[in-house]
Structure formats: C-alpha cells, structure tokens
Amino acid sequence: MRKQLQRLLQERIELYTSDNQERSERKSHLKNELMRSRAAEIVRVNAAGKVHSRKKEDSDTILTYQVHLQYLLKQDDSFYIEEEMEERQARFRDGYLVDECELLPSFESEEEPLKCDTGAERLAYKYERMKAVQYAERWWNEFNPVYYKFTDDCTNYISQCLHAGGIPMWGAPNKSKGWWIRGKSWSYTWTTAHSLYYLLKAGTSIRTKQVESARELNLGDIICIDFEGDGRFDHNLIVTAKDQDGMPLVNAHTMNSRHRYWSYEDSTRYTPNIVYKFFKILDGG
Template identity: 60%
Template sequence: MDWKGFIQKYFDAVHWSWMDGKIERLASFFSKEGKDKTGEWERLTREYSQTVSRGAQIYAVSGRVIPLYWMETEKTLEVSLVWRGARHYRIGNQRHEEASTRVMTLRLNKVADGSWVIAETREWEGDLKAANVEANKKEREADVQERDTDAKPLMVVYGAKGYNARKAVEYAERYWDTTNPVYPRFNDDCTNFISQCLHAGGIPMLFSKEKTKGWWIRTGKGSEWSYSWSVAHSLYLLLKSGREPMRAITVDSPEELVPGDIICYDFNGDGRFQHNTIVVAKDWDNMPLVNAHTTDSRLRYWAYEDSTAYTPQIRYAFFHIQGV
C-alpha cells in the first residue's frame, strides 16, 4: 500500500472509531514509539471518553483529508495535511453537528514488508501550538495590561447600547472556518476571532495610542491592535475587570452561560490563560457548545478534553457579556 492509501485508511479508521468507540483498531497504525510518544493517541482516547460522559450517540461522521506537501526518503515520509471532520450526534431529543479543521504533520516510517506506521503526529496551527506560543510570550503584554486595568483609553467609540448576542453568534457561525477579509489572520488567531465576534455583536472599540490600553484594532495599511484584542490572557484580564466595553460578569459554572458569552482557558493551570471561545449554542444538558479559531471549531463541547493542549490541570473562566 502506498502512503496515500495508508493515510486514507488511517483516517477512515479514526472516523469509524468516532462511531463505535473502538480506539484499539488504531493501534496497528502506530509504531510502538508513535503510540507512546504522540499526543494524538491520548487525545483520541479523551475525545471518546468525553463523548461517552455526555451521553452523546454519534449516528453519522464525515471527513476529508487533503495532503498539502510531503518529503519522502527511502525509509521515512513527512506529510502535512488538512483534516476536515464532522460528527453528527444526538443527546436526548436534540441533534448536533460538531466540526473542526486541523492542519497536521504526520511522520511515517516504512517497515520491513514495505508498509507504513505512524511515528509522530503534530499540529501546525492547533490548540497546543497556540498554548505554547501564549505561554512562551514575554510577560510584558499581560503584566502591563494588568497594571493598566484602570487606565482610561484616549477615546471611547460607542455603538448601539447593550450587546446583541445573536449577531455575535451569527458572526461566529459565518467565519468559524474562514477569515473575514476586513481583518488580519494570526497564527494563533483565537483571541482575534473572539474580539471580532464581540465587535460584531455591538461591543464598541476603545481606542488608544498605546497597545496596553483599550480594546481596538486598526486595519488596512500599517494595521495595529491592542494586546487585549489579540492576546488571550490580556482579553481575559479585561473581561475579569468587568469594565467597559464588555462589562463582563464572571459566573461560576458553564450552565450559567448563554449564547454570545465567552469562555477562557488556562490549559496548564498556572494562572495564564491561553485560549478563548464563544458560546454559540447549548446542548440537551444545558452545556455550552462553542466556536473557535486556531484549531477552527464549530459547536465543539466547551470542556476541550479533546484538545491537544488539554492537561488535567486545566482551569476555566466563564463570562457573561453585558455590553456598554
């Protein structure tokens, strides 16, 4: 079997495992090293466990794998690809479709009989990379933002009173797997996307000449933006402050959130938040389903136990958005 056939067979097996939970059928695709070291095996196991714990019954799956480019030697091959997958499931009387787009690199080893095994998987622009980028950034952005929480921006641009959560959700649905050409797309795009959703819902920008103040973006030639628009932890600090323009209220549990609200994620539990999502729906058990960028996701279960960045130390912050 050539490597393209092997990859297609592997993802077909992944999709079947979504249906029946038999993750063990994937073992034969991995080398011992690959199974032990790659986070993908562990992620798939968590993904199924999360599905079972919710009482979800998957009744259909779909997926498409698109190779982007590859480099082959006599005994190894590295291929970068786009994997678009969707799961259709029911909880109680409700039906949902959860979709995601992942950009991945697989390293394959050729074994003695000429077949292939997976030695390593990694994401290009996924949750784990974004979390690492956020964690490794200089602390200056968040530190300055925290010190300047009470500082007034130079100009406040007021829009319609309040917050139209429906419009924010419509925006999140429209652009969950693409980019609004009005805005730049970042490598770790989660906070930029959430800021766009909030602004589409009527949250006005707070302009300033300093990146550490306000909440704003200037697009076009020489575009600039505030830390709070683009950095996950800085947006978290603004939401936590309860100040304009979001006037967010911290709530204790995900059940208290409604569509249009925001969840922040501290994957490592160290107090620095690395990811944000927007609630777009609630499931049968009144739990949030979210949209997000970086690993582009639609109607994803809020807990992110299926994420490559997940750790048992994960912490969440839940914010209800009021608006000015």
C-alpha cells in the first residue's frame, strides 16, 4: 500500500501544477483559475500522506487517507507557503486504482436556532490580535486537547482563537445564550458558524466593526462565509497574514488550511452566490 499511496500523492502534485483546462476535477481547475486572477503562480507542490483506515469489500480494498498539501506560491517578487489538508478515499481492485475522491466536510456539527440571545452588557477586555494569530498558527492542523474535539470544527477553532486573544466567555450554562464552552457543553455561538455570525454582527459582548471589503481587515479579524447565498452562514475564517497586494490570507479548520486566500474561490463549496461578511475585532468595554 505504501507504493500505491506514493502514486496517489504524485497524482495530487501533478494535478495542482497542471494548467490543463480539460481536467475533470473542479477543485484543481478553481485553484489554477484563482492563481491567474491574483497574478500568482504555483511554483512547487509538496504532498505527504497518512493512511487513516483500510478495509476490504469483496475483492476491493478501500483506503481512507489524509493528504497534507504545501503550495509554494510566487506573487510578484514575494514567495509564501499555503497549506491545506484533504481527506480522500481510494478504491483498489486486484492492485489497481479504480476510483478515488475527496471526502468533503459538512462544516456544521449540530443544528442551532437561526438567532441566539446575543444580548449582554459590554465586556471589558483588550483584544491582543497577535496572540489570536499565534494561536491560529499553532493549532491550524491540530486539536488543542484542552477543548472538546469536534468533527466539524471550523467555528470551535475560531472561537478558541478569539478567546486566546483575550475575549472572555460568558453565558454558561445556557446553550442559547452567550459565548462559552465547558467540557462537553457549549453555546451555539461557540461551535456553529451561523450563530457566531449573529454574535459578531450584534457587536456587543464581542465588540466588532463590520466593514465592506476584505482589504480593510487586519490580522486577527474574522470573515464569515455563506457559500450558497441563502442567508445561512456556513464557515468562519481568521486573518493570519497578508499577500503582496495587502489581501488577507486565512487559517481555518474542518478542511484545515493555513495562509489560504480569503475568497475561497478554489473551494468545492464555492458558488457564484457566495456572500462574505467582514468583521474587525475591537477592544471591549
């Protein structure tokens, strides 16, 4: 299986460095299109794989594995590294690959009301955005054992980053109120994208300023994404760097990513109806 995994990883590298517009995989096409629109290019791709599980189905062998992709990108005279994790599954029959695909995340782990109780007095805190960024960098591809581990972890990760930046929890033990986590219990706003969006929009306990463009954001600020444009927000990102043009590069969980371009145009979830909301995180009090 080691040789088979090495072959699959080589195919990943060839896919993302190819400029072939006839390729059937939408994600690689989107990645190449995004690079062109940014006047950037993929100089090199490294791929490392780790097998999660192996099972037999009749004469087939099903291999579930994780790929850690590192892109060396060149934009004008600057270079930087973007990192991304993919969960994939391959089917082998008589030693030959017959099918291979990406296992797409759902981005949400539980249902929550469309609106939570975001009412609170203004909390006093100083937002130390570099501590939030340092936390985001440290845990972008791992789970902090201090917190409960979620399968769909995007909002839990962002909440942890904000808390590391000095924003206090409040509202426990009411799941529909406040912003908090304790052991195996938590508020909707801590763990679900749509509820965190409402909390940031309210700008009370977490003081925010909503701005019109990604360019206005600084390190430690937050982007909320509604992929379908249906009014329900699906994903959250934290700004951890800027590119040569001053545009945000972001970290995220669920599909773990580091220094990814903010617009997510290379995501398989991307649609022409996508909606972004941009929040500057301010000091409280």
